[in-house]
Amino acid sequence: MHDNSLECCLAALDNPVELGAQLLPAILDALSAADVDLHNLQRSAWANPLIHLRATFDIHNLPETPTAFIPVPDVATTVAARASAVACLATLNSDTISYGSENDGHLFVNLVVLPGDDDFAEKSKSDMRGHTDGVSFPVRGQPHEFDERVAPSPDFVCLSGIRNPDGITTTVMPLSAILQRLTNEEIEELTKPQYVIRPQKTFKRGLRKLLGKESPLLEAMAGIQLLFETGDGYWIRYSHSAADTDFDSELASQAITRFELACQECSTSVVISPGDILLVNNRVGLHGRGVVGGEAGGDSRWLLRTYGLDTRELRADQRYPDSAFKLYP
Template structure:
């Protein structure tokens, strides 16, 4: 029932906000997600309490279950044509409501809505759509995606990056707002606890050792080249990386099938990562992000992917908006951009 109460509270809070403000003012408010979250959180919290659900119970759930599915929290009707690029987001009542719903939902989980300057030029929200052409990004936009965590090249919260301490942590949450999904393409979520339950204690131990190599994911590679040059050290394989972390409340993961490998192909570390990948396939749960839905995946205790999208760009093809959420309490000034309330370094 927590998800249902959360959905209803976000729905009523965002609808009331849009009814009492002009579309132009709502659009302007999205430029400062910190202030907008401050404005939207009280009515959403009040609605939650009235429904008998506490904020503590909601936040506790978000760190036990890797996915929160908020159903029908905004109106996704009379949409313009689906974009064919990551940015810009078309300005429309539905996209405004979708972004506002994501911002307040993340704030309720004690997470600020953030972006990274090295991905998509630091835009807070991006379109997840089929891209035109035959390049790497276009092909990736149509295909399926195996289990991964976003921002895998960045450290988990509480850790420093192996090369640059200014790098902010990867996000705590990945947030998807649904605008179109005509073929009901599934987002897949793999609970880390379920995946680890299929591994031996020895394999789990291997994953906690700093013996893996990471590469930045494609969207960040483009940003690194823009920021640091095509020969920068951040584009090279990063050795000595730990993938699995043991905390007070269980394990956290930092992983990507396409960006993480063992330093030695014949080592127990390589065997452990291979068995981890196989376990992910066995533990995938399907979530359909329908129009008007917001799905929040915990990027520490769950991996996510998707089934094949296919189709052609534009028209009425699949269209989600994506943003990130992070507990920013311990961020330093060096890990932020001075000209933005939401953009993190690099």
């Protein structure tokens, strides 16, 4: 940023894959100088639900906190935050991506208190229990239940701290710890395609706008598997709206109830301070937050959020042809 104008830096963010490739060599040199093995770092990111990087970027003069998800104000601090997120994700073999059906496909969005009293405004102030993002999309390596064009949900959720005056916590729940509290029978139930998932609100609004209110992607999906066994352990796909079972099975209902309770028991709290980045593994961890409350704007809490995904196996029809980062739907 010292060698380029703000406009030049903003233009670079339009192609995060190219930007990540440009920034990565300097990061690899720094890791080597600190005697940190890149592959061990990457393995750690898949063995643990979170990486908390402190004081990653500088905080300069800030405008008031935005009162909408988009757009992100184009100032030095948010450019530094966005470039740092792209670099972090590139280090973990992830491209920085968005979905056309969420917030008009913007690569970064503001996580802030929203004005008004509608559902979105109320949700922006309340706490959030453990969930994975993009829950109505498949995990990587699995096809969507009825539309093969749907891209996978993100591997990583990346949160960058701009303001957090009240020290609101972000909560993370390790899947490995959660499963230790379940019986083998309960774990097996979660691997069966017998649950119901609904699109999360931000995606539902975008899907309706993009594909029309009759799109089947807006509907609740039955016969869904929540837990997936991989060569390196289990991956999870979960939201509270998935707390339904598609069959009249007492054990299936018991499994989801016990899973929700274990999430609460295994929760750990992180305060994302200004300049911090929190990387949450969306496969092996669930995340939520404490109550935010307060008024919109001013000096209220402000995080930036983006997603990371290993895109090497994506097909052309899972991308938008006019974007370097936007995935379908």
